Amino acid sequence: xxxxxxxxxxxxxxxxxxxxxxxxxxxxxxxxxxxxxxxxxxxxxxxxxxxxxxxxxxxxxxxxxxxxxxxxxxxxxxxxxxxxxxxxxxxxxxxxxxxxxxxxxxxxxxxxxxxxxxxxxxxxxxxxxxxxxxxxxxxxxxxxxxxxxxxxxxxxxxxxxxxxxxxxxxxxxxxxxxxxxxxxxxxxxxxxxxxxxxxxxxxxxxxxxxxxxxxxxxxxxxxxxxxxxxxxxxxxxxxxxxxxxxxxxxxxxxxxxxxxxxxxxxxxxxxxxxxxxxxxxxxxxxxxxxxxxxxxxxxxxxxxxxxxxxxxxxxxxxxxxxxxxxxxxxxxxxxxxxxxxxxxxxxxxxxxxxxxxxxxxxxxxxxxxxxxxxxxxxxxxxxxxxxxxxxxxxxxxxxxxxxxxxxxxxxxxxxxxxxxxxxxxxxxxxx
Amino acid sequence: xxxxxxxxxxxxxxxxxxxxxxxxxxxxxxxxxxxxxxxxxxxxxxxxxxxxxxxxxxxxxxxxxxxxxxxxxxxxxxxxxxxxxxxxxxxxxxxxxxxxxxxxxxxxxxxxxxxxxxxxxxxxxxxxxxxxxxxxxxxxxxxxxxxxxxxxxxxxxxxxxxxxxxxxxxxxxxxxxxxxxxxxxxxxxxxxxxxxxxxxxxxxxxxxxxxxxxxxxxxxxxxxxxxxxxxxxxxxxxxxxxxxxxxxxxxxxxxxxxxxxxxxxxxxxxxxxxxxxxxxxxxxxxxxxxxxxxxxxxxxxxxxxxxxxxxxxxxxxxxxxxxxxxxxxxxxxxxxxxxxxxxxxxxxxxxxxxxxxxxxxxxxxxxxxxxxxxxxxxxxxxxxxxxxxxxxxxxxxxxxxxxxxxxxxxxxxxxxxxxxxxxxxxxxxxx
Numbered sequence: 048x049x050x051x052x053x054x055x056x057x058x059x060x061x062x063x064x065x066x067x068x069x070x071x072x073x074x075x076x077x078x079x080x081x082x083x084x085x086x087x088x089x090x091x092x093x094x095x096x097x098x099x100x101x102x103x104x105x106x107x108x109x110x111x112x113x114x115x116x117x118x119x120x121x122x123x124x125x126x127x128x129x130x131x132x133x134x135x136x137x138x139x140x141x142x143x144x145x146x147x148x149x150x151x152x153x154x155x156x157x158x159x160x161x162x163x164x165x166x167x168x169x170x171x172x173x174x175x176x177x178x179x180x181x182x183x184x185x186x187x188x189x190x191x192x193x194x195x196x197x198x199x200x201x202x203x204x205x206x207x208x209x210x211x212x213x214x215x216x217x218x219x220x221x222x223x224x225x226x227x228x229x230x231x232x233x234x235x236x237x238x239x240x241x242x243x244x245x246x247x248x249x250x251x252x253x254x255x256x257x258x259x260x261x262x263x264x265x266x267x268x269x270x271x272x273x274x275x276x277x278x279x280x281x282x283x284x285x286x287x288x289x290x291x292x293x294x295x296x297x298x299x300x301x302x303x304x305x306x307x308x309x310x311x312x313x314x315x316x317x318x319x320x321x322x323x324x325x326x327x328x329x330x331x332x333x334x335x336x337x338x339x340x341x342x343x344x345x346x347x348x349x350x351x352x353x354x355x356x357x358x359x360x361x362x363x364x365x366x367x368x369x370x371x372x373x374x375x376x377x378x379x380x381x382x383x384x385x386x387x388x389x390x391x392x393x394x395x396x397x398x399x400x401x402x403x404x405x406x407x408x409x410x411x412x413x414x415x416x417x418x419x420x421x422x423x424x425x426x427x428x429x430x431x432x433x434x435x436x437x438x439x440x441x442x443x444x445x446x447x448x449x450x451x452x453x454x455x456x457x458x459x460x461x462x463x464x465x466x467x468x469x470x471x472x473x474x475x476x477x478x
Numbered sequence: 479x480x481x482x483x484x485x486x487x488x489x490x491x492x493x494x495x496x497x498x499x500x501x502x503x504x505x506x507x508x509x510x511x512x513x514x515x516x517x518x519x520x521x522x523x524x525x526x527x528x529x530x531x532x533x534x535x536x537x538x539x540x541x542x543x544x545x546x547x548x549x550x551x552x553x554x555x556x557x558x559x560x561x562x563x564x565x566x567x568x569x570x571x572x573x574x575x576x577x578x579x580x581x582x583x584x585x586x587x588x589x590x591x592x593x594x595x596x597x598x599x600x601x602x603x604x605x606x607x608x609x610x611x612x613x614x615x616x617x618x619x620x621x622x623x624x625x626x627x628x629x630x631x632x633x634x635x636x637x638x639x640x641x642x643x644x645x646x647x648x649x650x651x652x653x654x655x656x657x658x659x660x661x662x663x664x665x666x667x668x669x670x671x672x673x674x675x676x677x678x679x680x681x682x683x684x685x686x687x688x689x690x691x692x693x694x695x696x697x698x699x700x701x702x703x704x705x706x707x708x709x710x711x712x713x714x715x716x717x718x719x720x721x722x723x724x725x726x727x728x729x730x731x732x733x734x735x736x737x738x739x740x741x742x743x744x745x746x747x748x749x750x751x752x753x754x755x756x757x758x759x760x761x762x763x764x765x766x767x768x769x770x771x772x773x774x775x776x777x778x779x780x781x782x783x784x785x786x787x788x789x790x791x792x793x794x795x796x797x798x799x800x801x802x803x804x805x806x807x808x809x810x811x812x813x814x815x816x817x818x819x820x821x822x823x824x825x826x827x828x829x830x831x832x833x834x835x836x837x838x839x840x841x842x843x844x845x846x847x848x849x850x851x852x853x854x855x856x857x858x859x860x861x862x863x864x865x866x867x868x869x870x871x872x873x874x875x876x877x878x879x880x881x882x883x884x885x886x887x888x889x890x891x892x893x894x895x896x897x898x899x900x901x902x903x904x905x906x907x908x909x
Contacts, residue, residue, distance in 0.1 A: 052628065052676065067708040069673075069870045087676025087707060088628070114870040144841075144871045167670040167862045168869060176674060183631040190621065197483065197519070200614040204900040205636070205683045206649075206698050208907045218637075220651050220660070222697075223687070227907055229651070229660075236900055239598040239909075242500075243607060245483065245518025251682060252636045256654070267637050276518060277498040410575075431598045431909035438599060439500045439545040440575045469635040469667055476639045476658055478670075478862035 053089035056123055056133040065120045066091065066135065067143070069171070070111050072154060080109055083131075084119060089304075090173065092126070093119050093135040104140050113150045114171070116143035159462075166469055167478045177305035178465050181298055182454045186250065188297035189271050189448070192290050193248050198273055201240040201247035203233025205254075209428040218256045218266075229254035234445060235377070235432050237274035238408060241443055242435055248273040250450075258473055261350055262462040263400060265451060267471035274445035280379075280389040280407040283444035284365055287393055287403050288321050290448070291363060295319055298457045311459040315397060319362060323393070327368040331356060345370050348392075353400035363402070365391045376418040378406040389444075399456040405446025412436040484520035487554055487564040496551045497522065497566065498574070500602070501542050503585060511540055514562075515550060520735075521604065523557070524550050524566040535571050544581045545602070547574035590893075597900055598909045608736035609896050612729055613885045617681065619728035620702050620879070623721050624679050629704055632671040632678035634664025636685075640859040649687045649697075660685035665876060666808070666863050668705035669839060672874055673866055679704040681881075689904055692781055693893040694831055696882060698902035705876035711810075711820040711838040714875035715796055718824055718834050719752050721879070722794060726750055729888045742890040746828060750793060754824070758799040762787060776801050779823075784831035791827055798822045807849040809837040820875075830887040836877025843867040 051064035068086030075081075078097040083090055097105040111117070118141040126134040151165050152172065162169045169175055190200070206222060207230050218229040233249040240247035250271040257264060273290075275283065295316050298306070306313055326334075332342045338355050348356070348366070356364065368387040371380060378388035390406030409415045415436055419426050426433060454466040464470040469478060482495035499517030506512075511526040528536040542548070549572040557565040582596050583603065593600045600606055621631070637653060638661050649660040664680040671678035681702040688695060704721075706714065726747050729737070737744055757765075763773045769786050779787070779797070787795065799818040802811060809819035821837030840846045846867055850857050857864060885897040895901040900909060 054628075067872070069872075087672070087674060116870040116872045146869050148868055150869055165862075165865075167667075167865060170670065170674040179632065179675065180630060186631050187621070187625060190618070194618060197485075199611060200617050201610065201899050202683070202700060204698060204902055204907075206685070206902050206907055218651055218653070220649055222649070222907060223689075223904055225907075236598075236909075239601065240899060241518070243518060243601040244610065252633070254637070258654075267635060269633060431596075434596075434598060437579055438577050438581055439547040441498070441500075441547045468632050468671060471635055471637050473654055476635075476637055476653060476656075478667075 053084075053086045053091045053133075056089070056091060059123045060125060061122060063120065063122050063138070064135075065118055066093070067118050068116070070113055070115045070117060072113065073109070073111065075109060078105075080105070082108065082119075082137075084117065084135075085171070089131070091131050091133050091135060092129050093121070093137050095119075095137045095140060099136075099138055100140050107142055107145075108140055111142065112146040112148075113154070114168075115146045117141065118143055159464075163464070163470070163475060164477075170468065173308050175465065177302075177308040178454070178458050178460065179468060180305045181302050181457050182450070182466055184298050184302050185294055185450060185454050185457060186269075188294045189250060189290065189450075191297075192293040193246075193271075193273060196246070196286070196289075198246040198248050199240075199244045201237065201244060201249060202251060203230060203236040203249040203272070205230050205252065216255045216257045218254050231255050232270070232447065233272050234274065234447065235429075237272050237445055238432070238435055238443065241274040241276040241445070242439065242441070245277070246273070246275045260473060262464075263350060263452060265463060265467065265470055265472060268463075268467065269450040270447050271450065272445060272447045274443065276441050276443045278444045279442055280391065280405070280444050283405050283407065283446060284325070284391055287391075287405060287446055287448075288323055291323075291393070291403075292319065292321055294453060295457070302457075306458075309458050309460065311457075315459075316457070319396070323363045323365055324360060325365045325367055325391075328366055328370065328387070329368065331366050334359060345372055347373060350400060353394060354398045357394045357396050357400055358398050360394070360396055362396060364394045364396075366394065367391045374406070376422040376424070377408050377415070379409045380414065395452070395456045397456065397459070399452065402452045402456065403446050403448045405444065407442065407444040410436060410440045410442055412440065484515075484517045484522045484564075487520070487522060490554045491556060492553060494551065494553050494569070495566075496549055497524070498549050499547070501544055501546045501548060503544065504540070504542065506540060509536075511536070513539065513550075513568075515548065515566075516602070520562070522562050522564050522566060523560050524552070524568050526550075526568045526571060530567075530569055531571050538573055538576075539571055542573065543577040543579075544585070545599075546577045548572065549574055590895075594895070594901070594906060595908075601899065604739050606896065608733075608739040609885070609889050609891065610899060611736045612733050612888050613881070613897055615729050615733050616725055616881060616885050616888060617700075619725045620681060620721065620881075622728075623724040624677075624702075624704060627677070627717070627720075629677040629679050630671075630675045632668065632675060632680060633682060634661060634667040634680040634703070636661050636683065647686045647688045649685050662686050663701070663878065664703050665705065665878065666860075668703050668876055669863070669866055669874065672705040672707040672876070673870065673872070676708070677704070677706045691904060693895075694781060694883060696894060696898065696901055696903060699894075699898065700881040701878050702881065703876060703878045705874065707872050707874045709875045710873055711822065711836070711875050714836050714838065714877060715756070715822055718796075718822075718836060718877055718879075719754055722754075722824070722834075723750065723752055725884060726888070733888075737889075740889050740891065742888075746890075747888070750827070754794045754796055755791060756796045756798055756822075759797055759801065759818070760799065762797050765790060776803055778804060781831065784825060785829045788825045788827050788831055789829050791825070793827060794833070795825050795827075796822045797825065805837070807853040807855070808839050808846070810840045811845065826883070826887045828887065828890070830883065833883045833887065834877050834879045836875065838873065838875040841867060841871045841873055843871065
């Protein structure tokens with residue numbers, strides 16, 4: 048008998064197969080059991096008839112608790128009435144492991160605090176499974192887009208002795224008796240990589256010890272950080288646009304079922320198109336002030352502001368020409384307007400806020416050193432980074448996209464904590 | 479003019495293009511300069527003739543130091559005598575950034591200690607570039623193989639409150655005032671993932687605070703950890719074999735130039751074929767004792783032993799049936815021989831040692847709890863992991879493959895520190 052998974056049901060119509068899976072729900076109707084079975088690749092309804100499997104097996108199945116593991120053998124039929132699309136007429140049934148304790152997660156609504164404690168089981172539910180499948184598609188489509196556009200995977204280190212944007216939000220670590228940090232960005236290392244391999248990216252975990260409890264923050268999150276030598280801020284924004292569109296296209300193509308499970312309004316994703324509007328920071332201030340936000344030059348754009356901005360546009364929006372004081376030392380000063388830097392943030396629509404931050408990098412040796420000093424940082428710590436401007440400096444740009452924020456937008460869910468298998472927040476490192 | 483990179487030279491024969499790159503080396507022959515230029519995607523010889531570019535430009539170029547950045551425009555020609563395969567006849571030359579300081583890495587041999595200090599520049603050399611290109615191919619071929627075989631990317635957390643194999647080799651972290659650890663394996667979380675999504679994997683950084691200074695150890699390294707529900711140790715070994723062969727095939731197909739740069743004996747890689755020999759631990763002891771290693775039942779297989787074993791076989795070899803005392807608590811006891819567990823290590827040939835460790839996992843609730851206690855660990859810390867055996871336990875298996883060890887084998891290089899962009903060892907976290 049061929050190896051079968053529920054995801055392949057359409058290839059096995061009218062054939063006898065065995066499902067190795069778990070009981071998700073059982074409904075009894077006299078001498079018939081309707082068992083919803085999951086096997087990790089999907090869900091299917093299995094019909095168990097007493098006269099077919101025998102009284103003893105029937106009774107065994109009937110009393111199984113949720114998440115008991117089973118092996119059902121039978122014929123696969125199409126069933127257009129069923130939300131799962133297929134059905135199995137069970138001829139043989141075997142219990143692999145009968146659950147004897149009450150399953151903590153019932154088929155009813157629980158609070159998020161409770162569910163988070165049982166994250167290792169919560170991920171078995173249809174909605175959480177759908178979110179994690181979409182996350183995997185987001186990750187792979189990022190990699191495919193970059194690999195197909197001349198980028199080389201170049202992993203930045205996680206443990207570092209220096210810190211790109213100061214040490215205030217860094218986790219500290221005992222490294223054989225010395226103090227070290229967990230990286231909050233791989234960017235500086237990507238710049239070294241771009242000078243060696245031209246177009247590079249890292250896609251890995253990054254860490255911020257921020258005491259934020261917002262729906263957009265995790266202490267451990269994944270980020271892709273591409274970096275391009277001989278590339279200015281405009282070309283970088285085109286690449287960001289291309290990447291964003293490609294991810295949407297892939298999710299729409301490969302995750303239709305998951306989007307339906309999540310009741311995602313697919314039309315909103317289908318409507319995204321290039322070019323995304325480019326709006327200067329100064330004009331964003333005017334927009335925010337129309338919403339009584341009382342903003343003046345130099346003010347930060349907060350989470351609330353982001354929501355206002357991204358509700359204003361149907362499309363993702365680039366905010367450009369930020370005041371240099373509001374941005375990190377490595378961003379290149381604009382020659383047209385030295386108050387500003389050649390950086391941009393990409394705001395997702397539907398209130399999802401910033402999904403990408405990018406910039407052209409300061410490639411002038413003296414300016415860079417003076418900006419490091421101005422930021423109160425020690426140039427010695429950054430000597431290797433400064434070397435990149437001493438030895439063959441070239442115009443270069445890069446950006447960082449948050450995997451969880453991108454996934455939350457694709458899924459249409461509120462809080463990014465559900466977009467990663469085991470979220471880490473200020474209050475939670477278990478399980 | 480079209481956007482050109484050296485990797486695309488064959489598409490631009492007899493066409494005028496601009497190379498934006500860096501000077502790698504200059505040889506002068508009267509009124510002609512032979513400039514080897516790199517642009518991150520490859521190397522090419524550019525011929526600069528004084529009468530063509532003018533005296534001033536000619537003199538400017540002539541005195542450029544290594545790693546100065548330049549833009550050369552001219553016609554691409556095939557050149558079969560050249561190791562680079564193509565040549566540019568330069569008609570216009572522009573200096574982007576002239577290096578005025580002496581470049582630390584000369585075109586001669588330096589010691590590894592010195593080069594490691596300049597890792598951010600060392601990666602620009604042909605051999606280091608080749609190794610990192612092969613690493614990227616290894617990573618992407620792992621992902622492609624798994625994605626094409628029903629596996630879902632499922633990222634394990636890095637910061638954890640508990641520790642799979644005890645806390646002795648863990649880095650500790652201050653997590654908002656509480657003690658936490660950097661993960662040394664994502665496996666336990668992958669087991670939770672496999673119960674939810676059937677076949678999963680993580681591919682990310684892992685950390686071991688071991689004071690080893692061997693050529694096979696880094697404190698920070700990348701590992702792929704696939705985990706499969708409803709899968710026994712034999713099927714797992716088949717998947718490991720398939721993955722290993724696929725990586726070799728992809729590296730041979732896509733990295734021919736890089737393998738030549740590294741002077742890799744390609745025939746040795748081409749000769750690898752399935753099935754890999756499966757040899758029981760007990761028989762490995764006999765083999766080692768023939769080499770006067772004086773081994774008895776229960777002894778560890780050390781790095782030196784690994785070298786002996788992997789020199790003995792032309793092929794990768796699985797070592798199976800390990801004594802249970804030598805292996806972690808989560809490995810499933812063999813029913814045929816309860817002294818042993820259903821685990822295997824895959825040894826690469828040519829002295830490369832262990833590249834994969836895998837096992838079927840203990841799926842019996844009581845046995846697992848008693849083994850956790852026997853290992854001196856606290857079952858409470860592992861409650862979520864134990865839950866996986868309480869609620870729908872199924873036979874399952876998984877393994878971990880080290881990305882750097884696999885890359886070192888592919889490259890035919892001695893020390894794994896060159897297989898990662900910025901290696902972390904007990905002595906080095908800079909740059």
